[in-house]
Every structure is written in C-alpha cells, then in structure tokens.
Amino acid sequence: MSDIRISIANKVYGSTQQDDQFHHAIAELNFTVHPDQFVCLVGPSGCGKTTLLNMIAGLDSHYEGQIDVGRSGIIPSIGYVFQNPRLLPWHSVRQNIELVFAGQPKTELIDGLLDSMQLRDVEHQYPERLSLGMQRRVSIIRAFAVEADILLMDEPFVSLDAPTARQVRSLLYSLWQQRPHTVLFVTHDLREAIALADRLIFLSPSPMRIVSDIGVDIARDQRHDESRIEYFREQLLRHHPEIDGLL
Ligand code: ADP
C-alpha cells in the first residue's frame, strides 16, 4: 500500500451561475494518510464529511484537485460503510453480504462475522424485516468482508445502542489489528474517535477545511480503558480550544 494523498482546491455543488443550489462544500483541503493508519474525521453535521468520503471512494469526481489512493497502475480495494445502510431489498442478509465477492463467497469469513454481529439467526431474512441497527450491522459486515486495503466508514455506529456499539467497535479494532489496513472513519463521538484512532482530523463548517490534526498516542492495550480515554479527551479540549465548537 502507498499513501492516500488528498489535495482538493474546491468542491462545489451546483453551478455558480444563478443556481440556488450552489454550495461551496470544500476549500483547500490537503492531507496525506499513511498506509495502515486509522484516521478519524470529526466535524459538525453538514460540513462535508460524506462528500469527502464519496470523493475518496471515486463515486464523485466533480471537484478541482486530486486524490491519489494508490501507486500508478495499482488500484487498492476499498470497502465503504455508507451513512445509510444501502442494502438491496430483494436480497437476503446473507446474499447482501455475498454480493461483494465475485462468485466465490468466503463462507467461513461470513459465518464468523455474522456470529460476531449476532445476525446468524436472521441471515435468510430480507432487510425490511430488520431494525435499522441490524441493517447497519449487515452493512458493516459487508464492508469488513471485502478485506479491503482502505476502509471508509461514515458514522457507522450511530443507530446502534451503546452496548452493541461498544461491541462492534472492539470487533473493528481487533479486525484492524489482525489485518492492518488504512481506515478513514467519520464520527461525531470524540470518545469513540480517541478509542479508535491513531490520528484525529477536526474539520470546519462549509467550506470544509482542517482545523486541527492531532495524533493519539494511547497504547493499543489501553484503548478499552475508559479513564485513559477520558483523560486524553480532557487534555485535548484544554489544549485545543479551537475544536470545542466542532463537536
Ligand atoms: P456531512 O457528511 O459532513 O454531514 P455532507 O457531505 O453530506 O456533510 O454535505 C455537505 C454539504 O453539502 C451540506 O451543506 C449539504 O447540504 C451539501 N450537499 C450534499 N450533497 C449535495 C448535493 N447533491 N447537492 C447540493 N448540496 C449538497
């Protein structure tokens, strides 16, 4: 894997010529993510985080600037947990997950992920029969199953209850430790971000820019220690007052 290099001069929705929908979403956003880094992107609602992930995923190429996700000629695989689960309603839970494999589903891998997410009982059900939290867990499995080089996660744990969110977070963290890969993770939850990330990037309201870019130096084996996370958070807010209004 190589660095992800993001260099966006401008991202605008709509046209500047008499368009009511004109919106300057991103301005001068430049940063580089190193291979296997776990980066949390934190910023207020509507600041442009989903827009940025769509651009990195290659789903939106209407912008001025450049995003390089790999060396020339080598295209890394990308897993994406969308902000909305986006399951296909005419496929069962298992079929929705199998879609990411070109013909050869990894049965053991899928079974293990369904067990960890407590979804084995509903693997043959259709998405409309599931709660939003369950649909979200299916979409997380689908992204994990790709075993991608780059994993993009857009507020993935938002509609999960607190114990489930904690469990899925620790599953994500252990999967990442077993098989390091680059993660870009959008969240509003500063404690969650500190528990997961190597690096926190705080983003401004539109047009989105970087306000602060801060490393998290908490040892891996202390990430489950809530008092350690809380201490880091207090220090962070004390020494970086500029991030206060962004949460
Ligand atoms: P976030 O994910 O940080 O909440 P988004 O990336 O979804 O923010 O949106 C950033 C801004 O761009 C918002 O003001 C939103 O209304 C606007 N926006 C998003 N998509 C479109 C679109 N297709 N057309 C016009 N404006 C859009």
Ligand code: MG
């Ligand atoms: Mg969003």
